[in-house]
Amino acid sequence: MRPTILLYDWDNTLADGWAGIAAALNAAFTRFDLPLWTADDARARVRLSFRDSFPVLFGADWGQARDIFLAELRARHLRHVTPMPGAAEALTAGGAWPQGVVSNKNGGFLRAEVQHLGWSHHFGAVVGAGDAAADKPDPAPILLALDRLRCAADRSVWYLGDTALDMETARAAGVTAVLVGDASHDGGIDRARPDIHFPSALDLAECLRGLGRGG
DSSP, X not given: OOOSEEEEOOBTTTEEOHHHHHHHHHHHHHHTTOOOOOHHHHHHHOOSOHHHHHHHHHGGGHHHHHHHHHHHHHHHHHHHOEEXXXXXHHHHHXXXXXXXXXXXXXXXXXXHHHHHTTOGGGXXXXXXXXXXXXXXXXXXXHXXXXXXXXXXXXXXXXXXXXXXXXXXXXXXXXXXXXXXXXXXXXXXXXXXXXXXXXSSHHHHHHHHHHHHTTO
């Protein structure tokens, strides 16, 4: 399966910002006397955008919780975000194709993190939560990114992520679902059911370098 477009999830696929996400969540949890989460808890539990997950977590208070979360995240998220191992190599190798990001992180924060890591030049589209009519697992964000890249959804588009929700989103959009990592934080590879699996971003980079040379 040779790709024509590479679209990536962000958190835990290209970047690690879980410490900042957990701190922002804990500011809201503290306000409503809820149990706190570690960064590993956030990695294992956060899948949906806040507009989909906060009504479940906070009920009628979700709007206030959202405001607390966003204020705290705005204050600290750039301090914590770092590249995932092998991500820079994968993006460099992927430069032979148009690339984009599709994430459930708020679009404004997502683009700030992309710029902070110096990766803006890699991407022709960066789509986050709130940018499309619906967030992942709805296919709308992938379709919006492809529209911005002036491409159609088909199996030659790879959507690369680390969770079963990412694979579900890819299938809903009619593109190839590519798992990066072992999804041990999300029930494992069998639960994710990817079309293609790379054990790490370094393995992905090696594959893309080969394909870029015509392999």
